Amino acid sequence: MHGIAATSLTAAMQRIAADIDHQFDLLLPLPEDPRRPLYEAMRHAAIGGGKRLRPLLVCAAADLFLVDRQAALRVGTAIECIHVYSLIHDDLPAMDDDDLRRGKPTVHKAFGEATAILAGDSLHALAFELLADERTHADPFVRAELCLELARASGPSGMAGGQMMDLAAEQALFDLPTVTRLQQLKTGALISVSLEAGAILGRVPPEGRTGLRAYARNLGLAFQIADDLIDAEGTAEAAGKAVGKDAAAGKATFIGHLGREQARAQAEMLVEQAIAHLNSFGEKADLLRALARYTIARDR
Amino acid sequence: MHGIAATSLTAAMQRIAADIDHQFDLLLPLPEDPRRPLYEAMRHAAIGGGKRLRPLLVCAAADLFLVDRQAALRVGTAIECIHVYSLIHDDLPAMDDDDLRRGKPTVHKAFGEATAILAGDSLHALAFELLADERTHADPFVRAELCLELARASGPSGMAGGQMMDLAAEQALFDLPTVTRLQQLKTGALISVSLEAGAILGRVPPEGRTGLRAYARNLGLAFQIADDLIDAEGTAEAAGKAVGKDAAAGKATFIGHLGREQARAQAEMLVEQAIAHLNSFGEKADLLRALARYTIARDR
Numbered sequence: 001m002h003g004i005a006a007t008s009l010t011a012a013m014q015r016i017a018a019d020i021d022h023q024f025d026l027l028l029p030l031p032e033d034p035r036r037p038l039y040e041a042m043r044h045a046a047i048g049g050g051k052r053l054r055p056l057l058v059c060a061a062a063d064l065f066l067v068d069r070q071a072a073l074r075v076g077t078a079i080e081c082i083h084v085y086s087l088i089h090d091d092l093p094a095m096d097d098d099d100l101r102r103g104k105p106t107v108h109k110a111f112g113e114a115t116a117i118l119a120g121d122s123l124h125a126l127a128f129e130l131l132a133d134e135r136t137h138a139d140p141f142v143r144a145e146l147c148l149e150l151a152r153a154s155g156p157s158g159m160a161g162g163q164m165m166d167l168a169a170e171q172a173l174f175d176l177p178t179v180t181r182l183q184q185l186k187t188g189a190l191i192s193v194s195l196e197a198g199a200i201l202g203r204v205p206p207e208g209r210t211g212l213r214a215y216a217r218n219l220g221l222a223f224q225i226a227d228d229l230i231d232a233e234g235t236a237e238a239a240g241k242a243v244g245k246d247a248a249a250g251k252a253t254f255i256g257h258l259g260r261e262q263a264r265a266q267a268e269m270l271v272e273q274a275i276a277h278l279n280s281f282g283e284k285a286d287l288l289r290a291l292a293r294y295t296i297a298r299d300r
Numbered sequence: 301m302h303g304i305a306a307t308s309l310t311a312a313m314q315r316i317a318a319d320i321d322h323q324f325d326l327l328l329p330l331p332e333d334p335r336r337p338l339y340e341a342m343r344h345a346a347i348g349g350g351k352r353l354r355p356l357l358v359c360a361a362a363d364l365f366l367v368d369r370q371a372a373l374r375v376g377t378a379i380e381c382i383h384v385y386s387l388i389h390d391d392l393p394a395m396d397d398d399d400l401r402r403g404k405p406t407v408h409k410a411f412g413e414a415t416a417i418l419a420g421d422s423l424h425a426l427a428f429e430l431l432a433d434e435r436t437h438a439d440p441f442v443r444a445e446l447c448l449e450l451a452r453a454s455g456p457s458g459m460a461g462g463q464m465m466d467l468a469a470e471q472a473l474f475d476l477p478t479v480t481r482l483q484q485l486k487t488g489a490l491i492s493v494s495l496e497a498g499a500i501l502g503r504v505p506p507e508g509r510t511g512l513r514a515y516a517r518n519l520g521l522a523f524q525i526a527d528d529l530i531d532a533e534g535t536a537e538a539a540g541k542a543v544g545k546d547a548a549a550g551k552a553t554f555i556g557h558l559g560r561e562q563a564r565a566q567a568e569m570l571v572e573q574a575i576a577h578l579n580s581f582g583e584k585a586d587l588l589r590a591l592a593r594y595t596i597a598r599d600r
């Protein structure tokens with residue numbers, strides 16, 4: 001069954017949220033041994049929260065190429081494993097020191113720091129276990145390519161590198177190109193690999209992925225500018241996490257460089273550009289179009 | 301060029317140490333951007349230290365099947381990435397809180413906790429980037445199988461699960477079977493996957509790996525008992541890290557259950573059993589035999 005029936009974005013978001021929760025529930029049964037708190041911590045972080053934007057991007061891109069939904073879901077779950085592990089580690093006292101995530105206590109608040117570090121590491125490994133498993137895809141070339149792209153997107157030249165730049169941003173006031181580069185690594189790389197994974201599952205050769213890659217790049221930046229606006233204008237209740245932290249830490253952001261109005265205009269332009277790159281897909285890409293518009297219209 | 305010429309264990313250990321340092325040096329050039337401290341921290345942890353036991357096991361097993369040494373080296377480097385990341389995270393204040401590792405300051409002492417967490421995460425991702433890269437092996441089936449086995453060995457049902465049990469060991473006094481299980485996960489899984497990887501590179505089907513797997517299981521336990529003896533009897537200078545920590549933490553160990561003399565006898569028996577499982581390989585396995593004997597004759 002493909003996701004084409006889910007015409008409305010709201011329905012697609014509800015469906016992916018239920019599907020990803022179900023995947024994690026199956027993947028993380030509680031063991032009857034001393035590893036139990038580790039699995040409890042992984043379930044606490046992975047189940048019952050988040051917009052599941054990345055899995056939805058995988059499924060929406062996979063739908064363009066009529067990929068089996070179960071394969072797309074498993075790949076989406078793998079990418080969500082990386083996203084969740086990064087949140088767990090990012091929330092640690094030595095990093096952002098957050099108490100609240102998705103409206104719940106952060107993992108180290110609920111289970112202690114040591115268990116939180118290990119829960120993040122475990123989800124990190126689980127991502128690659130999922131991608132490399134023949135139950136995800138029968139073709140080993142697809143499995144190996146998924147592993148390679150996710151490793152690149154999450155490692156020191158992707159997400160982890162962006163987080164390092166984010167740490168450095170507290171000491172140095174970055175210019176706009178450097179802020180852009182930071183965000184492309186920190187959040188953009190994982191958003192891009194989500195769309196790329198849909199194309200890999202659809203056996204689209206690299207030269208056929210240009211449109212999706214351009215969509216992903218614009219979407220990632222629009223998403224981050226919107227996140228900056230939430231951080232600057234929102235409340236902790238609406239965001240499900242602490243807000244106002246970038247300003248307090250003195251970090252350069254898109255808003256700091258552009259001001260709120262111009263930042264908002266920039267995000268809207270990026271969304272229009274993202275959508276323009278989907279033209280060749282016709283109506284099949286309506287979910288990706290709706291998703292792009294949604295990124296800048298989220299709750300503040 | 302294969303490693304058969306390196307007949308003596310000492311020569312093989314010196315060669316692998318130089319080769320792995322060289323691999324990491326090539327893989328981790330310092331970037332001219334704010335990610336530089338991340339790469340410095342990765343290099344600090346990964347280059348110039350350690351016995352490189354796991355890469356040596358990969359190469360020694362791969363030599364049994366005449367595997368190209370460069371492929372074995374890259375896979376050994378990937379497994380060493382996992383080992384080094386686990387040491388970085390294990391040394392953190394929230395975990396073992398160690399100041400000294402391989403005779404140098406631990407990563408968080410030298411670079412701060414946040415950078416240490418990210419350096420561990422980055423080496424974790426780098427491991428899979430290496431395994432999934434076609435420059436490591438041309439056959440995608442081999443690459444996917446390597447990714448799958450390493451993810452399993454390092455995740456919650458492998459190394460990370462063992463580390464969770466180790467945390468729990470401070471609260472509950474584990475019986476001998478539970479201590480054995482803990483060590484099989486915490487250190488045994490990564491030792492086992494090192495030998496398995498040599499067989500995978502040699503395209504040995506799973507049913508042909510029985511002897512190597514039995515060797516690995518015995519070797520892993522012997523290695524851990526020897527490590528317990530070093531922790532109980534050694535000096536920080538010889539070990540290159542703090543010693544006497546298990547007893548201070550009140551953890552159950554092999555020595556706690558068996559006493560030093562019986563633990564030593566047990567380790568010697570495990571080494572003999574490990575060696576017996578290599579019979580079918582003849583002289584080709586002499587390096588693996590020497591390695592097994594070495595594990596219990598290391599500096600105290």
